[in-house]
Amino acid sequence: MPFLLSLAPLVLVLLVLVNLGTIWRRLPARWALVAGALGGVGGSVLYVGLVFQQRSSTAAIGFLFTPWVFAVAAGSAAAWGFGLHQLVHTRQALRGGPRPVAVWAVAVGFLLASTYYTGRDARSVAGFLRITRAPADARVLEDAYRGALARRDYLQLAAVAAHPGTPPAILLAMARSDDPGMHARRRGLVTLFGRDSLAVVREVLRNPNAPAEAVAALAASPSDEVLYDVAASAHATEAILRDLARRRDGSLVRWGLALNPRTPPDILERLAKDADDATTRHLAGNPGTPLPILRGLGASGSALARAAVARNPGIDAALMARLAGDAEDDVRLALALNRGATREVLERLARDENARVRRHAADGLRRKRTP
The missing domain is CATH 1.25.10 (Leucine-rich Repeat Variant)
Structure with a gap:
């Protein structure tokens, strides 16, 4: 069944090619077809390029979704092209009666909405690339941080958090943020530009400039993924580690505690008594065990x-x-x-x-x- 589903985009393309002559005779369909072809190819090329730059060991699985990316990109671009045709021929559509007017309204509405959201994502990605390539200038990074924070642009905030030149004060401010979006895994296609989808505060913990206070601030995070990094951090104090062991019993927190050489021996002994396979391997490799x-x-x-x-x-x-x-x-x-x-x-x-x-x-x- 999954194999048959993966063939659906190919079948759709074949149907379009078979009926190409009929489609090409109609001007609106011509606009949609050209836009769809360009969008499908462009979207697929961009997607494959982004998959290549992912760090995950399972990133290659992403190639299996390329036909679907092509289909979605082509379909969206075709609708955009049709909407553009309707916008260009607004006067003609408005003279055609209720049905053409309704089609015009839907098509132009989609055109404007998709253009807005695509532009917003493009701006986010452009800002992300600008931040990642920025010099280690505290003022530049602070301005980028404040702008991204005002827009709640988590892709750009993650870039600031990961930048080796970001001042400790900004990293600490990020760690102390109670914005749920700072603690949540980043989602959406734009996250592919960031090589990973880690929460912003996890990027903070991975930054060598992060002060020890950031670990203490994030010990109260609602996210187990963040707490995993806290539990595994070299800056985690014994009090933090004991508090995590007492409060949270999720597998991620246990893995972090099992990895950390600073984890107190009695906690490691307790983990060893009721350990899953991953916890066991982490304990086995921990020099402090x-x-x-x-x-x-x-x-x-x-x-x-x-x-x-x-x-x-x-x-x-x-x-x-x-x-x-x-x-x-x-x-x-x-x-x-x-x-x-x-x-x-x-x-x-x-x-x-x-x-x-x-x-x-x-x-x-x-x-x-x-x-």
Whole structure:
């Protein structure tokens, strides 16, 4: 069924091509057809370009929607072209009676509305690109911030939040904002220009200039996605981490706590007792996870968890020796890549049956011999 649905835009295009002669005889349809073709091709090219610049590992799935993007863009552009024809021939339409007048009103209304919203989005994208390319000038970025804030333009606000030159005072003001739009995932086609759809305040937390007070301010965010970043932040104090562990039990917050080396050991122990697969992997890779927990995870049935333990620089020689004999190649490979692996373990792995394990173990031994 999904395959058949994906063919619908192609079928629509074929129907238009089959009836092209009939359509072309009518002037309004000619305007719509030309505009639709240009809009469909232009929209598809733009969409594919935006998919290419996405950071997500699943971004390639977006290519599957290209036919639908073409259909939507072509349909919208065709309606716009028809509306433009009606606007150009207003006098003729108004003389034609009630029905032509009604068609004119609907077509011109769509033309004006679509032009307005497209222009608004184009302005937003142009401002976003201008901000991302702006120099690290505090005054320029402050002006951009105030203008975007007045328009509630979250795409541009995200650009300001991510800019390496944004002053800490502006970042803190963003973090303290109670505007729900600042904490919500950004949506809409314009978000594709930003490489991600992170909430504005999440961009704040990722900015190296963000002051520690921003983490404290965002600890009260209503969004679990934001709280994930707070829980994983190096600036999160023990009080903040304990408060999050007490107040919120969502999976995202648990993952953030499990990732953070500053999370108190008793919280990590509590997470280990009732952990899902993702939390387990985060705990296994956390250098701050207590060794008894790592030993337990190193003996778990999950190869992914054991591999994460093997990569953890905080494991001791006894645990390394045990993991060096693991039946899974990926676990032994992770151990060979561990910069903290002992010489004895690396020498054992250098004789491993897996060529990749042997190669990386040999590299590790060479590093240890190099003064």
